[in-house]
């Protein structure tokens with residue numbers, strides 16, 4: 268049982284299950300490591316596969332419920348854990364593609380399938396007979412002599428029912444079903460609106476003088492944006508690779524303001540992609556669900572499964588941070604304002620001025636900026652550096668495997684092996700922004716890890732970024748922030764790749780949300796280590812190694828404006 272926990276037979280779905288012929292989801296994959304055959308999957312395969320997968324899990328659950336034997340850990344908890352494998356097989360590629368390679372057709376399927384999945388999941392977690400069996404096992408948990416991992420599985424399974432309404436009355440269960448269905452649909456719409464509104468915006472500049480201050484690389488990228496849209500000039504958009512450097516470097520204050528407002532008011536200025544009503548509804552649904560389950564607020568409800576445990580601990584930490592950071596942040600703010608005043612600003616700094624003057628001040632104080640560092644962070648070199656770090660730390664190796672199908676030519680798949688050359692995982696990397704990709708960076712799995720008897724079924728992991736593209740004249744050169752992001756997501760991917768659990772629902776990054784950032788934070792710290800940078804950071808034009816002095820500057824500037832950034836966060 269992963270995120271999708273249940274079943275229902277979809278009478279409403281008119282697509283017949285005869286559509287299995289030629290549908291790759293209905294067969295075992297014949298690809299290397301049984302990776303997803305993206306080259307064979309067509310959009311129309313998803314719906315019938317989802318339908319069949321839900322039907323299968325429903326039958327699997329029925330078999331558990333109707334088992335005449337007394338409920339035991341094996342015949343109930345483990346059996347339930349093993350249900351829904353086909354559903355995961357379909358869901359993983361579907362939801363990954365929805366994030367990184369979406370189309371209108373995929374989004375339409377998501378809208379259709381989302382309520383069905385919720386209903387399916389509810390039909391499992393609200394199944395009284397099933398819950399009764401789980402409860403029998405749970406009530407004897409102290410006598411069962413379970414391993415730590417088994418205890419965790421039992422607790423999670425029990426909570427998975429209790430936190431999803433299993434203890435509710437019949438009428439409240441019906442309310443819960445409606446609310447959760449509504450909530451899932453709203454979340455889906457929210458994300459789709461953000462992507463559509465982000466893609467909708469573009470601003471063509473034909474007068475180059477409006478772009479004073481932008482480095483040559485950024486200008487090249489803006490020209491490339493325009494060319495892609497079959498226009499001449501320089502095109503601004505709201506993708507991070509355009510927005511972030513523009514806010515840092517563009518001298519033209521009006522344009523900075525224009526872009527800032529466009530970016531920060533996405534989906535809240537009316538129009539078809541407005542999210543304000545959706546946000547209101549999400550907040551209301553969450554509160555209603557929390558109340559229904561006996562919690563005062565949604566925060567109380569979700570914190571049950573966090574290391575933080577309760578609201579008091581969260582606010583205590585936030586208050587401590589506020590006390591510690593506020594005086595420092597005020598000092599930082601005053602310093603940037605003073606710098607701006609001394610450099611011709613006749614105004615109180617506005618949000619769209621902050622990056623611009625901060626960057627200039629940083630340059631003045633530490634003689635360091637993105638443009639100085641980028642030539643040392645050519646993507647191919649960075650990849651070697653990051654992979655090499657994992658080899659050094661954990662003895663694992665990465666070999667490109669072109670026989671593994673990918674969903675976009677920009678995606679690369681690697682065989683990952685351990686120090687003895689034994690297969691450990693598949694890693695997919697997807698580095699650059701596209702219209703079908705949502706913003707940000709993330710790690711996910713295409714297949715989780717689990718043990719089947721003595722056989723260790725290894726995971727397939729993906730990391731997805733939105734890094735600066737190569738231009739017509741230059742390879743992809745990363746900023747220091749992008750290098751840090753790479754290390755961060757790579758840290759998550761290590762968590763996913765190195766996992767060794769018995770049960771799928773506990774493996775990899777299936778840990779508390781406020782624990783999951785640990786491996787990523789650890790990996791981020793390597794970004795400014797001389798030993799790490801020395802291994803790969805050479806100038807892509809001259810092959811000159813990154814000067815020691817530059818690394819010292821990176822270190823020195825590491826804490827620049829961090830108090831301000833922490834407060835903003």
Ligand SMILES: [Zn+2]
Nearest residue numbers: 755759784787
């Ligand atoms: Zn993270």
